Structures are given as C-alpha cells and as structure tokens.
Amino acid sequence: MSPSKAYKAVGFSSFGEYTKGLASLGTILSTRSFSPIMPANPVKSSGEAMKRVLGAFDLVCLGIGMMLGAGVFVTTGYVTANLAGYIVAGICAMLSSFCYAEFAVDIPAAGGAYTYIAAALGEFLAWLAVANLIFEYILANAAAIRGFSPYFAALTNKTETWYIHFWTAPDGTLFQLDWWAFGWCLVLSVLLIFGTKESAWFNGVVTVLHVVLVVFIIIAGLVKAKPSNAVPFLPFGAKGAFNGASIVFFSYIGFDAVACAAEETKNPRKDLPRGILGSVSIVTVLYTLMAITLALMVPREDLLGFSSASFANAFTYAGMQWATYIVAVGALLGIITTTLVGMYGTSRIITGVARDHLIPPFLATVGGRASTPWIAIAIQGVGSAVLALLSPFSDLADMVSISTLFAFWVVALGLVWRRSCTDGIGGGGNLPGLATADDSAPEGDADATPAAAPKSERLAPGALLRRRLLTAGLLLAINAGALLFTLGWVFSETGSTQETITLSVGGGVFLISTACLHLLVKPMYTPPRYQAPLYPWLPAVSMAFNVFLLGQLGKVAWIRFFIWTGACIACYLLYSSVASYNKLSYEKESLPTNVPATELTAGKDADISKDLEMTK
Template sequence: MNVFRTKSIDLIKEGAGQKGLKKTLGASDLILLGIGCIIGTGIFVLTGVAAAKYAGPGIMLSFVISGLACAFAALAYAELAAIVPIAGSAYTYSYAALGEIIAWIVGWNLILEYSVGSSAVAAGWSGYMVGLLKSGGIELPKAFTAVPADGGIVNLPAMLIALILSLLLVRGTKESATLNRVLVVVKLVAVFIFLAMAGPKVNPANWTPLMPFGFSGVAAGAAIIFFAYIGFDAVATAAEECRNPNRDLPIGIIGSLLVCTVLYIVVAGVLTGVVPYQELNNAEPVAYALRSIGYHFGSALVGTGAIAGITTVLLVLMYGQTRIFFAMSRDGLIPAGICKVHPKYGTPHVITMVAGVAVALIAGFTPIGIIAELTNIGTLFAFVVAAIGVFVLRYTRPDIPRPFKCPAVPLVAPLAVLSCGYLMFNLPVETWIRFGIWSAIGFAVYYAYSYRNSALNKRKTITE
C-alpha cells in the first residue's frame, strides 16, 4: 500500500483538461476575490473580540505577526500556484509534492475549514442583518433568527443567505466575481468612512498599556484573528478559472494580502485609540466605536458596509469550499458524481448546491461558538504543508518551469513553517483535540474508501 504516491504535475494538468472549469478571471478579479474574503469578519467582528479578550491595543502587533506568517506562506503559495494552476490550492500542491495521504488530510481539513467558516460567517451575517432591520423598526421574531440552543427554532436569515449565494455560484464564477467586486467597493468605502471619522478622535492614552496581557496575549490574539487572513487561500482555489494563471495568481495572492494587512493594522490602531479595548467585546466593534464618539449616522453606514463585507466573505468561502471538493472528487478520493460541471454555466453545480445546503443547515441549527477556531488550525496546517511542498519540489523537481519563484526558499519556507506552527501552538487545547478527532475520521475514510477509489490507483490497475 503506497499512501505516499504522488501525482505528477503533467497528470494533474491532464485531469484538469478533461474536466476543467471555465476560465473567466483576471488579476484584478483575483485581488478583489482575496480582499472580498480577507476584509470582512476580521475588521468588523474579530478585531474587537481579540483586542478585548486577548491582546488589548497590542492587537496591532497581532495583525503584524499574523500578516508576516501569511506573507511567508503566500510566497510559497504563489510559486506552487504558478507551477500547478489547478483548482484545489494546498490539497493539489501536496498531491504533487508530498504524496496522496498528505494531500488527503490537507483536503479533509480544508473541507472542515471552509464549511465551519462559511457557517460561522452566515450566522454573523444574520446577526448584522437582524440588527439593521431592528434599527429601522422591523423586528424579526427570535424563533426564526436564533438556533435552538439560543432559544429559537431556526436561524432562517443565515440559511437563506447561504442558499442564495449557492445559487449565484452555480450561475457562474464571473457573475459571482461581479457581485464580489461591487460589495468589495461598498465595504472599502465603509472602512474609509470609519477611518476618516474616527481617525481625528484617536486618544493615544488608550494605547497604554500596549500589551495588557503580555506578549502571550498578543500571540494568542494573532492565532485567533488568523481567521481573517484565509482569503488568499481562496484565491489559490480559483487557479483553474484564471485566464493567465502564471502571471495573475501570484499578483492576486500577494496583492490582496498586502492591501488587507495594511488596512487591518490601521483599523486596529484607530479602533483601540478611540475606544478603551475593554469595551470592544461585542458583535459590531467598528459601528460601536463610531456611536461612542457621537457619529450615529456614520455607525449606520459602517453597519451597512459590514453586511456587504460579510456577504463577500461568505461568497468567497463557499466558492473555495466547492473547488476543494471538486478537485478531490476529480481525483477519485470522494465520489466522482459530485464532480459534474454544468454544461451551460461551466461550474460544479452538484457539489455547489450540496455544500450550500450543508452550510445552511449548520448555520440554521447549530451554535458555532469555539468550533470556529477549527477554521484557523485547518488553514495553518495547510500553510505549513504548502511551505514544505515548495521546499521539497525545489530539490525533487528542479527542472519544472517556475513562472514565479519564491525568493530565498531555504529561508522563507522554514520561516513559514515556524511562524504558522507558532500560531497553531497558541490555539486552545480544545481546538487541537477537535482537530485530532476530525483528522482521525479523515484517515478512516481514506483507508475505507479513498485509497481504493483513487484515480492513481485505478490508473495503476489499468497499466498492470
């Protein structure tokens, strides 16, 4: 049993050619796709929570630490994406560099990352929408806006937004990218409105002490807010629908990360400078900060921008989720029937709707809570594997054409592994336990189904 068999890059490209997706995305689409997923929950929700509970004003340093870890991983991703411009991101890269069993467990954890992340974001979208309607005099009954554990029957708004975005993703990637572009502009305007209004009101005294919980608090905050950065992984999942992947993917991955890191640090600084960090542990810290300094109309505008921001995060997360499923099903590791591409829209419509229904059900009936931290650990694990993969390929396949080369790989790849590993170390023990249980289930599924049904296994049987 050879569980470390690798899939050659030529074979990966051959499979994509037989069951490929429509190429509609350019560099600007990819940058906006990344911004669409990165700027959202991180700025509008997690910044306040992480500052109040973990880092204090040191949340600015937390974003620097997370941003650096992502920068190292992004350089590795950019090289791998240019070499293997196929759907699947770290899953596909691992298959080419490290072997099937590693690729499987990466893909298995990416499925959890995107599913749990999408459900949590859908629930957050519901909270903002219910609050906005309430401020306008429309109060929805709690029975249909809260999960059973919170005293309701079903979180209907969360289910509806998940299903609506699933239908949009079925219609086409370009159509989804167009909506994403509009919503990204709306939320960036909201962010700049906040900076323009709150910036002059910053009181530097609120930044003292800078690290009230010590550096360990800053590190814990960096691990928690890492959820905000997973967008550039979603850019990598779009590789197969990119018109010029060799050039555009590195631009999209690195460009979106740079823009968002700068915005995160600036917003975190202004937010903790306007309001004492102890007051920021609420569902809408940015809007709360504006209300606290008397800008109630500005708060409403930012709240609207937050809804747009969270919508784009959900759209891109659900998009990424379906592309991971698509790549794994094409390789035979999960049933191939869900790999069908719609003859008109050129999208994997079956898995898109299946995944959309699953996200809707989780968001509608399950309290997410601490399990959302699984999104962080799954992403960090994928980043570690991708960094190892680019290092390994430099030595095992030095002949591969590399349209984009990660600079100083002997330095950058280990730094990516160490920095992402450090953030994983700072996640709660409960998260590690859940990660271990989910991975154990994944190994069981692999040995029970995926190994025997792998396209590589069938190819070997035919050859023999």
C-alpha cells in the same frame, strides 16, 4: 476497459472491483500513497475544463472579499489595543501566501492545497490536510452567514429574535432556526452555479463598496483621534504582540481561496501572484489602519473594556451613534463576500479531490452554460445552509481554524521538499517524460514572454536517497525547534530562566537547521515562472509560525481535530486509496503519456489531450 456509469459515479464498476482493489491495499500504501502526483486532466475527469475568465482584479477582490469579513468589526478591545499584533499577523500571512503563489503558478489547476501537497508529498498527506479543510470551510461558511441576522437586526432597529425562529423538537431540544442564513446560502450557491465570471463581478462590486465603507470608517474615526491614546505602542510587550497576532491571524485566512481559482485564471503566471499577494497586502494595510484608528479614538483603559463590537462601541463612546449603522452595513457586506468566496473555494477543492477519486468522482463534474462544478457547489452549499439554519454562530466558530493552519504548514513543508527532493513533476527524479514544454503566451496577451525552462537535475538512486534523508532530518529539526520555542512560549512563566533557555534553544535549533538546509541541500528544481523569495528561509519561517499558532489553540480544538483526522484516515484506507488506485488501472490502458507540470499553462487545459496523471 470502458468506464461504466457506476465507475463514473463512485469510482468502481462493481463491488468485486472494489474488493479486488482493497486486497491490494499494502501495495497501494507502499507505491502510491506517498508518491507525488500531478492533477488529473480536467477534460477527462470532469467532462470539460472550467473557463478561464478571471483577471488580476477579480482575484484581488476574491481575496479581499474572503479576508475582510465582519470579524474586524466585532473584535475585542484587547486585540485592537495591541496594534503590533495586526502587523505581525499580516507579515506571517504574507509568508504563507508566497508559498501558495509559487505552487499556484507552477500548477494552475483546481484543488488548491490538495493539488500542491499531492504534487510534493503524495495523496495521503494531501487527503488528510484537505479532508479537514473541506469540513472546516463548510463550517466557516455556515458560521459567517449565521452572523447576517444579528447585524441586519441592528441595522433595522429590531432585536435579533425578530429574525430568528425558535423551535422545540419532539425530544425537547431547542433550535434557533435562522432562515435568513439558510436562504443566503442557497442564493449564493445558485449564483456560483450560474457562472464564475458573474459571481466574480458580483463579489467585485460588493467588495469595492465594502472597502469604500472601511476607508470611510477609518477617516470618520481619525477625526476623533488623540495620539496620546495610543501610547505606549507595545502596551503588553513583545510577547503580547505575538499573542495578539495569534488571535488576529485568523482574520487573514482566505487568501488560499484565490489559489483555488488557478484553473479559471486567464494568465496564471502573471495574475495569481498579483491576486494572492495583492489581496493580503491590501487587507494588512486596512486591518492595521482600522486598529490604529480604534486605538487613537478611545483611551486604552476604556478600549480594553470592550469585550466585542469594538467599532460600534468606539463610535458610541465618541458621540457618533450614526456611524454604528455604517459599521453594520460594512459587516453585512463582509459577511456576504466571505460566504460567497468561501463556498467558491470549497467547491474547487472538492473538484480537485474528486478528480483523483479520493471522493466520489461525480462530484468533479463540470458542465452547464458556464462550465462550473455545479454538483460540488450544490452539495456544499446545501450542507452549509443546513448547518447555518440549525447551529448558532458560537458553536460553529469554535470548530474553525486548526485545519487551515495545518494545511498552511503542510504546503510550506511541501514547497521545501518539492524543491529539494523532486524534479518538479512529482516523480522524485525517476519518472519518464521529463521534457519541458515551452510556456507560450496566453491568448490575447501579446506582451507575455515565454517562461524559462525549469531548472532541475537528475540524481542516481543512492544520491537521491541520501538527499531525501538529509532533507527529512533537517525539516524535522526545523519543526522541532519551532515546537520547542512554542512550548516555552506557552507554558513557561514570563521572564523565568526556563523560558529564556527554552526559547533560546528552540530558536537556535531552528536557525541552525534552516542554515544547514540552505548550505547543504541545493534545490533540485526551481519553478520556471514564479519562485517564493528568500528560499529556504521564507518557507521555514512560515512553517515555524504555523507551528506557533497551532500551539496557541485549545485542548478541545485538538481533540476535535484528531477525532476527525482519525475518521479521515479510515475513509482513506477503506475507500479513497482504493478508488484512486483503481482509477490508474483504467487510465493506464488509455492514455499512458506523462506530462510535466510546466505544460499546465494558461489556455491549454481545454485542449490538452495527454494524460496529466503523474504517478511513481
């Protein structure tokens, strides 16, 4: 069956082909939606593979550029006074980053969270997580760049209205048009289309300048430090530290964009862990030092009065008005890199999803001189630009965060399930073609050693079913314990008997369930290149903390999440699942060979001639 132009654009050659697939929806849901799958062949699905041009330094700069944005400069005094919150949040971000690192090294393909969840839990959960994530990333990119004009106004001693154009629509609606934000979105989109290496170079230069400014701000602030200002270390107690962590954790969101660069990394096995874990570590140190600096500069009672722009207010308090301009420059650099890397990560996620036809496959097109996913970059760039032009920062910021935490939670859940209940190639132990390929050294890396073969085992169907039921029950108990702990934390009166009982029971259920998972469910699969340490405790704690942070979000955020998720489910039932299933009917006739995840190694993507699509 030869694919038509219509099929390559929207996933179907005709309306009749769509209705035929829709009639098979029951079969699709029972046989494919929850069956682990591996990423599609990039050459076959995108026209050509993306170039492997990124090294460890580029990846570290991508992570820092995304995380070290303007937010740290405008955080409230309450957050910065709560020093332990930054440390706790940094540790929790590191837990999620370990999970992402394991998946990214084992499956170095575009798509990020979508690819990892699909490889462990199937395309339905992957679609729900990433459809929310794409929407939120586009909003976050628009929100970030919308902050450019206010800081530029402060730097040039102008009012914010100098750079914002007010326009009244015919129906009387007043819009605050930010053409600077609109223009920056388009410029950064063009840069990303021009080339990944060029974009990484630009991001690297700006990020290094940003880090230098941050270090300068820390040193300048410490000149005015008084140790007595930071006493006591836990002004709001242990509970206050965790509440503060739930607020500042969102400053660490962005390391997952590094995982989206897996397909363009020269040596994924070595560079991805360094990029993901290295960027989180550096940002954690910088955030903590900045919080310490503020706490030492200003007495706590005055610091708590800063409702925003704590650094600018702190330097003004200390008689260093000139330093506020340095803060503005640092914020501008952070805004640019945050938006650039956010748009980069979004386009790679869109590419990965489009390769499986969950969204129109033309979005996965890779081409041009630099072999970039230019259509995905252009469409999400224009979307962010229009949102940034029309919507104020506060309206956009209020809608960002819940989807990222949900994705982090599902990735940690998927890591446990993949290790416990599959053989590592997404087939749950019953797929043909399980021979492991040698992991040869990447070109130009003479010192690299071949990766060991993955440790996996095959179980009889009955034994596999019992293992899956046991694992599912323990995962349910782990998350139930975390949820009970969260509910007690949020709704119980501090110091009450109800709080003590709820926290004790919730924590106890979590600990006992994780211990049972450790003792009773030995891994079926161990990744050959890189493994998240302290399994299964690390992913279990990561799940628990993401549940805890999700529990801190407000009612409005949850309402928006459920409304959008409902729309995503409808889209999956009416289009995505049918298009993905239709893709299989084409590929089964041409390239039926199955290939394990271990063959997705550095340097092989462009030459691979086998079908990498893994289905049940």
